Amino acid sequence: MSPRTKKIIRALAALLFWGAVWALLASLVGQELLLPGPAAVLRRFLQLLTLGSFWQTVLTSLLRVLCGIVAAALLGLLLAAAGAASPFVDAVIRPFMTVVKSAPIASFIILALLWLGRDVLPAFISGLMVLPVVWANVSTGIAQTDPQLLELARVYRLPASRVLRQIYIPSVLPHFRAALLSALGFGWKAGITAEVLTVPRHSIGRVIYESKLYLETTELFAWTLAVLLISLLIEHLLLRLIARLGKKGAPAHAESGTP
Helix, strand or coil, X not given: CCHHHHHHHHHHHHHHHHHHHHHXXXXXXXXXXXXXXXXXXXXXXXXXXXXXXXXXXXXXXXXXXXXXXXXXXXXXXXXXXXXXXXXXXXXXXXXXXXXXXXXXXXXXXXXXXXXXXXXXXXXXXXHHHHHHHHHHHHHHHHHCCCHHHHHHHHHCCCCHHHHHHHHHHHXXXXXXXXXXXXXXXXXXXXXXXXXXXXXXXXXXXXXXXXXXXXXXXXXXXXXXXXXXXXXXXXXXXXXXXXXXXXXXXXXHHHXXXXX
């Protein structure tokens, strides 16, 4: 049996175990209003998949959040590079990042709602939560770049483009990958939280809020399951994309005898 097969079997076994625990608790509670069983939630989730409004809502929320995450990832890269190039810039940026990491998400949502429209705010909040994670990881990757390779590059007077491509990018890429993997789920959850508090049109957060408001617990669980599955799918696609980019960058680095 291959390691991949064993991993899949273990994941399915864990899923079945927690599904059984959920079903047991639901049967003990005995009220679907308080805790619906997994069968009822799965049945409602499958019904949602057949609705065009479900896909419109999911795609709208997904587009909002991804726009914020992509913008934050690019900005985090630029700020980390600027901070590495200038200690003054790093000293200016660092307090802002500390505040963003430390302050509650709800505080930013309420403050931002004073200045931004509710349709834009989830993207802004997602990006704001992702920004310090990307910045910190990329800054660490730049700082941990092998100084001997950089010295060798200076001795051979390699062009900046080659130093960037063959020294800095391989050093930063693992840290950037780790940042995206952790920030993606965090940004997605932050975006949905912002939607719940601001209830923009055609959003998952609005449906979750209305499900809670009207005590539609099964609907609430079904949409929560959708949020979880979308998060896992995005993470899986991101892993494959980064792995493919890493394979494309590896041969160029390996073929050269010098940096």
